[in-house]
Amino acid sequence: MTMTTTTLSTAQPAGRKAWFGLFTVLALVLLVAMDGSVLYLAMPRVTSSILPTADQALWILDIYGFVVGSLLITFGSVGDRYGRLRLMMAGAIIFGLGSLGVAYSTTPEAMIAFRALMGLGGATLLPSGLAIVSALFPDPRQRAQAIGIFAATFAAGFAIGPVIGGLLLQRFDWGVVFLINVPVVLAFLLAAPILLREVRAARYGRIDLPSLLLSFAGILLFTYSIKSAAAVGFTAPQVVMGIVGIAALALFIRRQTKIAFPLLDLSLFKDRIFSIAILTGLLSLVVWSAAGYLSGIYLQSVLGFEVFTAALLTLPGAVVLTATCVGTSRIVERIGRKAALVATHLLISAGVFLLLFTTTEAGAIAFVASTVIAGIGYGLSFSLVAEIAVSAVPPERAGAAGSIAETSNEIGNALGITLLGSLAALVFRLSGPGVAGTLNETLDHAEVAAEAVMQAKEAFLSGLHLAVGVGGLLTLLVGVVAWLWLPRKLPE
Template sequence: MANTLAQPSRRQSWFGLFTVLCLVLLVAMDGSVLYLAMPHITEAITPTADQALWILDIYGFVVGSLLITFGNIGDRYGRLKLITAGASVFGLGSLGAAFANTPEILIACRALMGLGGATLLPSGLAIVSALFPDPRERALAIGIFAATFAAGFAIGPLLGGTLLVSFDWGVVFLINVPVVVIFLIAAPFFLRDVRSTRYGRVDLPSLILSFVGILLFTWSVKTAAAYGFGIHQMLVGGISVAALALFIRRQTWINDPLLDLSLFHDRVFTLAILTGLLSLVVWSATGYLSGIYLQSVLGYPVFTAALLTLPGALVLTATCVGTSRIVERIGRKVALVATHLLIGGGVLLLLLTSTEAGTAVLVTSTVIASIGYGLSFSLVAEIAVSAVPAERAGAAGSIAETSNELGNALGISLLGSVAAVCFRLFGPGVAGTLNETLAQPNLPPELALQAKQGFLCGLHVAAGIGGVIALAVGIIAWLWLPKKLPE
């Protein structure tokens, strides 16, 4: 028997939505502001190339490892309690990160933020779904939910860029704290708890297998990119694959699986989740590499680099809000296919960038790809939460958000590692990253140019791989999905 919200008033529903959006905005801002802050962090605490990647994506991998678990915990024991506790942990982690003075401490605080962040998105999406039982209003609310996430990526660089002009890099984490405080004050007034009592305990072995498998896989990929392949990397990689395979197998026979594999019998759901994963792989990698390109290759100050991300972010936000209307006009199949074609076409434009010029190309690339990202963010979430009964919205939403968070971390880890390998092969060999190389005292101009060219080679290879994969999945979606999909 599910315990659900009594039908909320329309006003209460919208106030509840805006309360949840505080946390969505926080998570999005945290992701984008860090891309622009990395050169400052590198200069201040001098992380190695491997540590720099961990600083960027340990948050995403902790979140991705725990989203399914916390989505289920929220369904069983109460989403509001979970999201409130998670927001508090996120705030504490942000406070610690703001004053971290070593790479190790910063990585640990980012992991703590991930622990809190894993409660925010699936519970928030499930609460929004429960607040809007009408399918049309729910689709609009989810579009606003996704648009807020996109808007955070616009606000984050602008706010962070402004603050970084006058303050140390720790301020990009400190700005999370007042947002958490606002949510903790507002939540008891505008949100009520939702949970289901039909499902059993969270399966601890499944949690351990998924968490260990994802983290070990990431470590093996990162170390192979930074230092080359070796016995340790291959051994750990094999263990990670075995752990994930055991996790999937376990979900097929336990009574209360963390991952409901039966949902993937639906082609539309499967393609939507794949869309969420791949779109974030491309977005996170190109966003991270583009931030370095604008600042360290073309030489723009951080605030100017932030302004150049604004057109794409605005297009992304507008597309998220308008996705429900777009889908009504062109249908789900065309929308899913268009998502991949727009992302792939936009990202491949980055191949035209050079060490001397590329601003116009980068902005154009971002605008085109952002239409695809906007379709993806709203459509994936809407398909996920509408595919299951209301009391299972947290679990279904967690699958959608897991695909996004894993894509976000995998993009930086995998495609970022590809870029790192290219720099290691074609850079001057002075240091492990472009920023470290350019910071070397008395660096000859020819070595500086070689470092920029080595980085640009990595950007091109990563963008090429991401663009080709996106186009290929778009073609597969067109051929695989039926002509008319249920709305």
């Protein structure tokens, strides 16, 4: 199989082959996004099957997002040097193997390891896919349309992940939510050499290995420290790992200011528009992932809905989110970029605050209303953040800005479960019946008393309320800052 590097210098409209190539890439983009959220409704089934501890359950959920987020910028540089298509095909193979491993995992440790392997493959797919799609469409208008479809597909994947997971779990075991990745990966590997072109950057720098190791180790050690504290309390090893993680991240940030080709271009954050855009992308995914994960458990383990019913309840929010992504350009034309960015925060906070009205007896209506209102905010965020971030910097730095925007989404998706999920887990540990570390473990415990079941459900609900309350307040605060701090008219 030979791949030739193509340089597109004319701006002629792309033909049918380019559009088929776009849909080939979008199939993988959809999988990567879905696998960031597909476990939200499946976790009660996973917990009952392989019996993870509280911190292992959180690792199963967010190790994927942390690996993807930690390596996005690095693999962008690797693709520039060695070829985007070559890297994307290698990543697809790794992603498929990881999916197989997760589907047949019988222990929490194995599932965490294979989810990390999926993240390694997924980290190659997003930056490479976007570069390949851009190269397929030399005409600026067509390219903008294709990139918009790319962004909407990514957002739709996040939104429909829980729905697809719930529908599959109605008839099959939980492993099937990962087995569906395999035929899509195989189809991509067959079609990609025919429909896609190799893309390399004309100029690239060397990959700084110390920066890669410092960022990855810092994020994972800091995350482990938070999870461990929430699950079992403060211990000497947990505190040491937290300190080492913070130190590694500090060294990483310092190193980025000293080297010629940094993994993270910190100078971009001097622009307040760029900074607010990235913070919006990060925070919206923090709230979205935490609310999605905790609500999935609430619907099934507190209210007692079957997984299929829970999936149907998530559908209105998913539809609204996807429709908002598609219609964001029209919304921006009417109210302007600044108002749309501020509305993102206000809608998300208003939506998640509705979850505060849920009880152990009722809450389905509040949940649906929450996902619909917040879904408009999430849709605006997914569509606006990268566009505003890129337009805020000079054209020659657009690639770096886009990579940081993508990374903020993936890191936010994982941080939501780590920070807010761990906060909810801490509340459960302190106020629960003490039978087990999680609600599902408690409910599955043999001969648990009815009083303990009710106490466990109330403790979980208290943790959910605290987590979404904190997330809603943070989002509201950033919305106020954006309104006061940003100029009236943002650059196009």
